[in-house]
Amino acid sequence: MTACIAVAAPLTTRPNLVAVAEPVVDRAETIRADIEALARDLAGAERRARTPAGVPAAVEDELARRFRLLFREIEEASADLGDAAIAGLSELLGERFYPWVAASGLGERALHKPAGYAGDYQTIRMVYADVPLGSCWAGRFIDARVLESPAAWAVKNRRALLVAEIEAAAAAAAEEGRQARITSLGSGPAEELFDVWQRIAADGLRGAEALARMPICTLADMDFGALDHVCKRAAAEGCAAALRPLPANLARAALGRSDVALADQDLIYSAGLIDYFKDNLLVRLLDWIHAGLRPGGRVVLGNFHTDNPSRRMMETVLEWELIHRDEEDMRRIFARSRFGCEGLHFFFDPSGVNLFVEATRRV
Ligand SMILES: C[S@@+](CC[C@H](N)C(=O)[O-])C[C@H]1O[C@@H](n2cnc3c(N)ncnc32)[C@H](O)[C@@H]1O
Numbered sequence: 001m002t003a004c005i006a007v008a009a010p011l012t013t014r015p016n017l018v019a020v021a022e023p024v025v026d027r028a029e030t031i032r033a034d035i036e037a038l039a040r041d042l043a044g045a046e047r048r049a050r051t052p053a054g055v056p057a058a059v060e061d062e063l064a065r066r067f068r069l070l071f072r073e074i075e076e077a078s079a080d081l082g083d084a085a086i087a088g089l090s091e092l093l094g095e096r097f098y099p100w101v102a103a104s105g106l107g108e109r110a111l112h113k114p115a116g117y118a119g120d121y122q123t124i125r126m127v128y129a130d131v132p133l134g135s136c137w138a139g140r141f142i143d144a145r146v147l148e149s150p151a152a153w154a155v156k157n158r159r160a161l162l163v164a165e166i167e168a169a170a171a172a173a174a175e176e177g178r179q180a181r182i183t184s185l186g187s188g189p190a191e192e193l194f195d196v197w198q199r200i201a202a203d204g205l206r207g208a209e210a211l212a213r214m215p216i217c218t219l220a221d222m223d224f225g226a227l228d229h230v231c232k233r234a235a236a237e238g239c240a241a242a243l244r245p246l247p248a249n250l251a252r253a254a255l256g257r258s259d260v261a262l263a264d265q266d267l268i269y270s271a272g273l274i275d276y277f278k279d280n281l282l283v284r285l286l287d288w289i290h291a292g293l294r295p296g297g298r299v300v301l302g303n304f305h306t307d308n309p310s311r312r313m314m315e316t317v318l319e320w321e322l323i324h325r326d327e328e329d330m331r332r333i334f335a336r337s338r339f340g341c342e343g344l345h346f347f348f349d350p351s352g353v354n355l356f357v358e359a360t361r362r363v
Helices: 027-049 057-102 105-112 121-129 137-147 150-175 191-202 207-213 224-237 250-254 279-292 311-317 327-335
Strands: 181-185 216-221 243-247 265-270 293-304 345-348 354-360
Touching (some): 027 137, 057 105, 057 137, 057 311, 105 121, 105 137, 121 150, 121 224, 137 150, 150 265, 150 293, 150 354, 181 279, 191 207, 250 279, 265 279, 279 327
Parallel strands (some): 181 216, 216 243, 265 293
Antiparallel strands (some): 293 354, 345 354
16 A cells, blocks of 8 residues: 555634525424425435436435535524524434434434444545445435545544644654654554554565554553454554553543553643533543653644534534534643643644644653
């Protein structure tokens, strides 16, 4: 395999994602009618898909346009409509779209949560693979809508940002004549580490020389399947010697209920983990991370931003609930931790959905 990712420049401010809505007399009723109509037309298209003629591209494009418009309208209206109306719309969506969501590759995993939560490593791999899957046409249609959403792009984009962070840590340690130590929390498929490895290979390095360029990477995850997958892939690609799998429930570690600890790390990062941790737990995790960093070491944590334009789609269609946070939330949380809130650095992936916060352990 060749290194094929481009390391995108992070954004330091969010792009403006939400358009201004037109006033509507009864927005909830209009949206309900749109949900009913789209569900009916999706069912019609699914029946057509089973005929020799199939679904014409123009019909599919029009349904996709209506799907995007519907969720943009739900997102924009949600502040005005209030929780009860949104819950009603969510129930209707659940009822009308369930057959197609359950028949889609990502939707099926998100709804049925085989690992107990929506974002397990297999689901994340499916997002990275970026190929709509499903057991019928309408299932694949739903998968395609999820994969094109800003939330899915945030996942695909963050990988390149993490590569840049890892390479920066490796370069800084190399200047001091040592190999960097890094840890991924909630490492999942750890695709970004394989990207780093492939970029080293693309520079023409092999074997011991390549391994010397690779940081020593601790992979902390509570899912044995995820760690096993990464170890097997690393063995196949020749970088197993750089990896240290660490089976651990990081919530328990943060709360001091297990003796799992890190030491002397140059970089500790996570993406797709703290969006599941409530504030108090996150403060404890930050203290645990602080203790695991060397002086001058950095933490980089990704969290979906409160302005995520796919939030309602994730919550209603996929039942994928995350804790969204903004910069103020992060400042408030870091202020309660050993890092404090001085000198925090914020950046975004190009979709503007993934907020990253970076802090340094003071020397
Ligand atoms: C959404 S995935 C993100 C994977 C990877 N960081 C990425 O961005 O591709 C979240 C990962 O965190 C792991 N995870 C969730 N809660 C955890 C916990 N309490 N302790 C350790 N791992 C956890 C899951 O098993 C899963 O592999």
